Amino acid sequence: MWTILQAELFKIFKRPRTYIAFAAIAALITMVQVGMKADGDSYVKFMLSTLGGNFDVQGKIMNGYLVCYIILQMLLVHVPLLVTLIAADTFSGEANTGTLRLLLTTPYSRTQWVLAKFTAVVIYTLLLLVWLAILALVLSMAVFGTDDLFLFKSDYVVLIRENDVFWRYCAAFGFAALAMITVAAVGFLLSIFADNSIGPIVATMSIIVFFSVLSTMNIPLYNTIKPYLFVTHMNSWKEFFDERVTENNEAVAGSIQYPMRIVHSVLVLGIHILVLLGAAVWFFRKKDILS
Amino acid sequence: MQPVIAINDLCKQFGHVQAVSHLSFTVQPGDVYGFLGQNGAGKSTTIRMLLTLIAPDSGDITLFGLPLRSRRKEILRQVGAVIEKPDVYPYLSAYDNLRLFARLKQAHTGKQQLLQQLELLGLAERAFDKVKTFSQGMKQRLGIAIALINDPQLIILDEPTNGLDPQGIADIRNLVLWLSRERGKTILVSSHLLSEIQQVATRLVIIDKGRRLLEGETAQLFNPAETIVELQTGNNERTLQLLAQSEWQQGLQPARQTSVVLKMHSNDIPALNKWLVANGVAVNLLQPRHSLEDYFLQITSGKQHVDDFTGRTV
Numbered sequence: 221m222w223t224i225l226q227a228e229l230f231k232i233f234k235r236p237r238t239y240i241a242f243a244a245i246a247a248l249i250t251m252v253q254v255g256m257k258a259d260g261d262s263y264v265k266f267m268l269s270t271l272g273g274n275f276d277v278q279g280k281i282m283n284g285y286l287v288c289y290i291i292l293q294m295l296l297v298h299v300p301l302l303v304t305l306i307a308a309d310t311f312s313g314e315a316n317t318g319t320l321r322l323l324l325t326t327p328y329s330r331t332q333w334v335l336a337k338f339t340a341v342v343i344y345t346l347l348l349l350v351w352l353a354i355l356a357l358v359l360s361m362a363v364f365g366t367d368d369l370f371l372f373k374s375d376y377v378v379l380i381r382e383n384d385v386f387w388r389y390c391a392a393f394g395f396a397a398l399a400m401i402t403v404a405a406v407g408f409l410l411s412i413f414a415d416n417s418i419g420p421i422v423a424t425m426s427i428i429v430f431f432s433v434l435s436t437m438n439i440p441l442y443n444t445i446k447p448y449l450f451v452t453h454m455n456s457w458k459e460f461f462d463e464r465v466t467e468n469n470e471a472v473a474g475s476i477q478y479p480m481r482i483v484h485s486v487l488v489l490g491i492h493i494l495v496l497l498g499a500a501v502w503f504f505r506k507k508d509i510l511s
Numbered sequence: 512m513q514p515v516i517a518i519n520d521l522c523k524q525f526g527h528v529q530a531v532s533h534l535s536f537t538v539q540p541g542d543v544y545g546f547l548g549q550n551g552a553g554k555s556t557t558i559r560m561l562l563t564l565i566a567p568d569s570g571d572i573t574l575f576g577l578p579l580r581s582r583r584k585e586i587l588r589q590v591g592a593v594i595e596k597p598d599v600y601p602y603l604s605a606y607d608n609l610r611l612f613a614r615l616k617q618a619h620t621g622k623q624q625l626l627q628q629l630e631l632l633g634l635a636e637r638a639f640d641k642v643k644t645f646s647q648g649m650k651q652r653l654g655i656a657i658a659l660i661n662d663p664q665l666i667i668l669d670e671p672t673n674g675l676d677p678q679g680i681a682d683i684r685n686l687v688l689w690l691s692r693e694r695g696k697t698i699l700v701s702s703h704l705l706s707e708i709q710q711v712a713t714r715l716v717i718i719d720k721g722r723r724l725l726e727g728e729t730a731q732l733f734n735p736a737e738t739i740v741e742l743q744t745g746n747n748e749r750t751l752q753l754l755a756q757s758e759w760q761q762g763l764q765p766a767r768q769t770s771v772v773l774k775m776h777s778n779d780i781p782a783l784n785k786w787l788v789a790n791g792v793a794v795n796l797l798q799p800r801h802s803l804e805d806y807f808l809q810i811t812s813g814k815q816h817v818d819d820f821t822g823r824t825v
């Protein structure tokens with residue numbers, strides 16, 4: 221198993237396409253950071269003005285933590301596409317080039333191949349998230365410095381103390397990784413049924429768009445299925461940035477307002493991954509390789 | 512002696528198409544076994560079933576005396592294959608491709624051995640070039656290098672000369688012969704061209720629509736005493752009359768519209784030509800063709816089997 225996992229990683233990281241995602245993330249984050257460095261104060265003033273009333277804020281609102289939050293809000297919607305580029309190509313790409321039949325004549329079972337390939341996709345996804353974390357968080361902290369995190373929510377603001385922020389980002393990136401692995405599992409399963417990667421990539425993105433639209437529609441029929449859709453839970457990383465408030469309206473440091481929502485989302489995403497991976501094993505074991 | 516490959520009553524259906532139908536044959540150790548049939552006859556489907564890429568609907572496959580279904584991993588360690596096209600990773604070099612598959616096939620080979628393998632196939636100079644810059648012939652040779660990297664007992668080559676130029680075809684033929692004679696490998700080689708198989712195979716099977724039509728030793732199937740000679744002269748009718756009154760009459764076959772056909776020993780062809788010229792016959796064409804070739808051409812052209820020159824059917 222270790223041998224075929226090594227082989228899979230070797231192939232992934234020898235392929236130029238792999239680095240498109242890393243380059244795209246670097247370009248997008250740099251663009252946001254340059255914009256915030258150049259005109260971040262105007263952005264903060266605008267956000268404060270939308271809240272109404274007079275705020276006397278001391279300290280540095282436009283700091284690395286806020287920049288990272290802005291980047292995640294903007295970027296995490298697009299990362300699934302980058303993950304799908306690799307995940308949906310796993311089997312379909314090999315079928316297209318004809319190398320799949322060569323791989324399957326080696327002395328490993330099909331279950332081993334599915335597990336090794338999925339593990340390789342998971343490693344790729346995790347590395348992509350680590351790269352995102354380094355650029356969005358660490359680089360932003362280095363360029364903009366750190367201070368308390370002042371977040372503008374739709375109808376309230378959240379102020380998290382500087383020493384209470386970093387762990388929340390670590391947890392948020394961990395959760396985002398789980399969400400991206402779920403997306404990867406969808407593309408991975410679809411890649412088994414196709415002989416070229418275009419179909420599974422388009423199909424995976426279509427599924428995400430379809431369910432995302434569905435989850436924004438407030439219709440009773442759809443409301444019953446929303447809790448079971450993986451797209452509903454993909455944004456639950458934001459829960460890490462809501463603190464619990466006491467009866468005296470004081471934030472409790474180190475707390476999360478709705479921890480069970482996160483647990484629920486983790487369970488839903490985890491079950492999705494297991495079911496999708498199980499289905500991939502089942503279908504691939506039965507598949508005749510005709511490509 | 513235990514056969515290397517034993518296929519018994521193998522069947523596979525895709526939708527309404529019966530790709531392989533009750534196919535049985537055996538390959539003995541040391542054989543270069545020709546697997547013949549026109550395109551779509553079921554050769555590749557059978558080979559894919561041999562390599563567990565396709566699951567048979569029914570029938571048994573044993574390799575090295577072991578059942579393929581339950582001893583797959585053990586069996587595949589002793590098998591090397593090129594299936595249809597030599598597809599490898601275009602973004603990797605020839606060396607990296609070979610190294611990758613050497614590891615996957617659990618072949619304990621160092622850099623030097625990998626380079627030697629590439630040298631054997633004439634790819635040493637391009638070892639570190641990306642495969643996407645290779646010609647079809649070079650990719651084919653790399654595919655064979657990968658098939659051989661674990662020093663397999665059984666080598667399966669599915670249409671190995673497809674898309675190759677005459678030099679490439681000759682190279683593959685020589686390689687097959689070398690592997691058989693010098694390295695003692697058992698080789699199953701499929702083709703839709705009888706002439707190719709005839710030159711390398713010790714035994715062969717012909718299949719059509721997934722069914723076995725003919726199997727046997729190549730030397731016997733190509734019996735020189737049963738060579739078919741097609742003759743075209745200035746006056747075919749007169750030639751036929753002359754032959755009917757001569758020592759050649761026993762070889763005469765039913766007349767064709769544009770030629771006279773005889774079955775004879777290939778050694779006698781010069782004597783026939785001399786006799787015809789001596790009797791004032793202007794010979795336009797004297798073409799020897801083996802009866803098996805005729806038989807095969809009729810199968811592959813989809814015509815009815817009008818004259819079974821050999822009398823061998825299965």
